Structure formats: structure tokens, C-alpha cells
Amino acid sequence: MNDWFKFIFKEKTINLNNIPGVIFKDIEIGDVNVDNTSQKIDTSDGVIPGSNTFSPFTLKATFYYDGVDESDLFLMEQKLRNVIYQREPYYISHSKLPRVKYAVNDASLKKTRYFHSDMEFEIEFTVYKGYSESLLYTNEVDSLEDGFMLTETLPTDYVPKYQFNTNNFTVYNGSSEVIDPIKRHTLKIKVIADSPSNFYLTNLNNQSKFTYTKPLKSADTLILDGEAPFLNDKRCGIDTDNGIIKLEKGTNNFKVNGNAKIQSIEFAFPFIYR
Numbered sequence: 114m115n116d117w118f119k120f121i122f123k124e125k126t127i128n129l130n131n132i133p134g135v136i137f138k139d140i141e142i143g144d145v146n147v148d149n150t151s152q153k154i155d156t157s158d159g160v161i162p163g164s165n166t167f168s169p170f171t172l173k174a175t176f177y178y179d180g181v182d183e184s185d186l187f188l189m190e191q192k193l194r195n196v197i198y199q200r201e202p203y204y205i206s207h208s209k210l211p212r213v214k215y216a217v218n219d220a221s222l223k224k225t226r227y228f229h230s231d232m233e234f235e236i237e238f239t240v241y242k243g244y245s246e247s248l249l250y251t252n253e254v255d256s257l258e259d260g261f262m263l264t265e266t267l268p269t270d271y272v273p274k275y276q277f278n279t280n281n282f283t284v285y286n287g288s289s290e291v292i293d294p295i296k297r298h299t300l301k302i303k304v305i306a307d308s309p310s311n312f313y314l315t316n317l318n319n320q321s322k323f324t325y326t327k328p329l330k331s332a333d334t335l336i337l338d339g340e341a342p343f344l345n346d347k348r349c350g351i352d353t354d355n356g357i358i359k360l361e362k363g364t365n366n367f368k369v370n371g372n373a374k375i376q377s378i379e380f381a382f383p384f385i386y387r
Contacts, residue, residue, distance in 0.1 A: 115130065116208045117129075117130045117208045118137040118208070119207070120205055122204075123256070126214065134178050134185075135177075136179070138233075140174050140209050140332055141173040145243075145387050146167060146168035148166045150164060168243055170243065172215055172238045173235055173238075174205075174235060175235045176235070178233075178234065180232075182230050204327065211248070215246075218241040220237065220239070220240070221237050223236075242297075246386070247385075250379070252381040271285070273285035278373060278377055280368065284367060286360040288347065290362060291360065292360035292382055293359050298339075300339060300360065300381075300382045301338050302336065303340070305378075305383070306369075306373050306378070307374040307376070311326050314358065314368075316358055316360070316367055317367065318364075321358050321359040322354070323356035324354040325344075326341070326352045331374075335349075
């Protein structure tokens with residue numbers, strides 16, 4: 114398989130290797146940057162440990178360009194600048210880890226070797242989220258093997274699903290850590306149900322819970338988008354318990370209140386990786 118390097122924008126995807134003469138050579142992924150929130154007490158030994166957070170890290174890609182003449186080289190540089198420098202964040206992906214993408218908001222171009230009609234150059238990106246993500250979301254594929262890098266072995270005879278019509282079901286999180294909307298991790302839960310009194314959804318593995326305190330009709334669409342709930346595209350936080358659902362690594366067993374008749378519950382999120 115030929116190596117490739119892609120820029121993924123909202124409206125289109127650009128593969129640099131589709132530009133004649135461009136060859137993607139190598140990738141260098143910077144180390145994880147850990148922000149330690151431990152506290153030191155002057156009168157005590159050691160520290161009081163806190164929860165770590167992860168800062169942005171760098172990713173450096175190396176390329177070679179073989180042009181026809183000097184004019185061809187200058188034109189190529191201009192094309193690169195038009196692709197690399199954007200006002201809005203975008204994603205990048207590469208053939209070394211083809212099922213992973215990185216959210217970047219800063220990039221710089223450096224020519225490391227320069228001749229009359231060819232050059233070697235590197236592009237350094239800032240991965241601003243502090244982690245990488247699966248190329249696709251869980252609701253975009255029929256099989257995890259189609260678009261995900263699995264960091265752990267799936268349980269025997271277990272086929273993950275992300276859309277359900279029962280009151281008890283299991284959601285698999287193949288990430289290298291907990292999916293937590295408080296940390297700005299993406300998790301979108303879409304509910305269509307008939308529930309005469311209220312509606313609640315509980316993750317039995319960590320007891321995270323979300324409750325909609327009013328009746329639901331099957332014509333309604335309730336969406337919990339991270340921390341923000343919506344009913345029929347309108348904010349409805351006032352009618353909830355402000356609960357937040359988190360997903361542990363691996364399997365998560367869920368329960369919906371027994372008097373709710375579920376038409377569909379869908380979980381959409383990317384796996385995240387260190």
C-alpha cells in the first residue's frame with residue numbers, strides 16, 4: 114500500500130500524495146504532555162495527588178517533492194501554504210496509523226533540503242486536544258474493524274452495537290481511557306422513546322446517570338450532546354437533572370427505566386487514544 118497523508122476539512126479531504134511529485138516519507142509523534150495537578154503541602158511529606166490533564170502535543174510529518182523546474186517548485190510551495198494555513202482547526206490522518214486522526218489548530222512549514230527543482234520539507238502540527246481519535250464515529254460503521262484501531266481484545270463472541278431498542282444494553286468503549294464529556298470528550302446520545310412519566314438512563318458500571326423529568330412521546334427526539342440536552346433541537350436542561358453520562362474503558366452496561374418503551378437509543382462517539 115502506498116503511503117499517504119490527508120488533510121480533513123469540513124467540506125473536503127485533501128491527500129497531499131495526490132499532488133504530482135509529493136511523497137510522504139515519515140511521521141514523528143511527540144510525547145504525551147501531562148499536566149500534574151498535585152498539591153504540595155509545606156508541612157507534609159510528598160504531595161496530594163490530583164487528576165492529570167493532557168496538554169497539546171506536536172506531530173511532525175516529513176515529505177519529499179520532485180518537481181520539473183524552479184517555477185514548478187515555487188508553485189508547489191504556494192499550494193502547500195494554501196492547504197496548511199487555515200483559520201479554523203482541522204484534522205489530519207496518515208497511512209502509518211490509517212484509522213486514527215488528529216485535531217490540529219496550528220502548523221508550520223519548514224524546508225529542510227532545497228535544490229533547483231526538488232526539496233525535502235516537514236510540516237509540524239499542534240494536536241490541540243492532547244489526544245488522537247478514531248477516524249470514524251461509532252454510528253458511522255457496521256463493524257469496528259472497518260474504521261477503528263482497537264487497543265484491547267474484544268470479549269469472545271461479543272459484537273459491539275451502538276443502536277438499541279431495549280431497556281438493557283451494553284456499549285463498548287475501545288478508547289485508551291474513560292469517555293468523559295466534562296473533559297470535552299465527544300459523546301452524543303440520541304433517544305426516541307415513549308415514556309409516560311420521565312426518562313432515565315444509567316451506566317451501571319460507574320453509576321453516571323441522566324434523567325429527563327417530563328414525559329417523552331415517540332414523536333420526540335431527545336439528544337444528550339456531551340453535557341447539553343436537547344428536545345426536538347431546543348435546549349431542555351431545565352427539565353433534566355443535569356446528569357452526565359460517562360463511558361468506562363471496555364464494556365458499559367446500561368439500564369433505562371422500566372416503563373419506557375424504547376424505539377431507538379444511539380451512541381455516537383470516537384474512540385480516543387493517547
